[in-house]
């Protein structure tokens with residue numbers, strides 16, 4: 001048996017088309033969703049991601065505002081920029097690219113973002129609303145993972161899900177989303193005892209560890225849906241730089257029912273969900289006058 005590939009690029013493209021269509025409708029009401037992206041320092045991977053975000057935002061008809069600042073920028077300067085962006089009517093979403101340089105108080109910068117403009121869903125207000133089952137902006141990566149899972153099955157109720165990784169940006173919100181969809185959810189992490197055996201129970205396995213090929217093929221329950229959030233840059237046998245996930249993909253193919261590749265899986269969904277969150281923030285900013293939000297289930 002060989003697993004079905006879940007094509008994140010294709011699913012992301014369809015989501016971006018819905019984002020573009022909704023953006024065109026908003027434009028007819030005089031509202032152009034605007035995304036401000038703040039990038040501090042010269043980290044090459046961050047520059048690539050931010051480049052993709054602004055390019056795709058423009059392609060979908062959104063406005064984007066780039067703020068590229070030197071690595072020496074301090075916490076108070078960043079908070080002042082965030083506050084200025086909070087006050088701008090043409091900015092509906094603010095994204096501060098992580099990680100910030102070592103000396104910066106990242107938590108303080110993220111806390112300064114107006115929760116209504118927090119399109120990453122990292123603010124305590126959004127994390128709290130998600131945990132309470134209230135209307136919240138959901139972090140882009142777990143939201144993208146949920147959409148990919150729903151591409152495989154809409155029948156999530158009662159399924160055993162294991163999320164490996166307990167970060168605030170992926171693991172915890174992913175577990176909340178699966179719980180909201182009636183899965184039986186376990187969050188595993190570096191201190192979990194007998195992780196291989198726990199993973200073997202998972203009908204849905206989400207790997208968000210950040211370690212290349214940490215999940216072996218025989219940890220995967222036959223037929224499981226495997227979502228690989230890891231994006232690890234390694235050097236291949238040919239000496240070239242290569243992206244690999246947290247799952248040993250080749251080994252997993254003969255166990256999983258469906259699996260996301262890296263690249264071309266979760267990564268593109270993260271950016272598409274960022275655009276969706278920005279358009280939804282613009283719709284919410286004119287409470288009730290611009291019609292429905294973009295949902296995950298269309």
Ligand SMILES: Nc1nc(=O)c2c([nH]1)NC[C@@H]1CN(c3ccc(C(=O)N[C@@H](CCC(=O)O)C(=O)O)cc3)C=[N+]21
Nearest residue numbers: 049095096097098099120140263264265267268270271
């Ligand atoms: N405030 C904040 N929000 C984020 O959402 C955020 C962040 N900071 N910091 C960094 C991580 C990482 N991230 C990715 C987005 C797209 C791809 C992506 O499109 N990946 C492509 C490949 C890209 C490549 O070739 O390098 C793929 O997987 O197919 C990957 C990673 C967003 N992040």
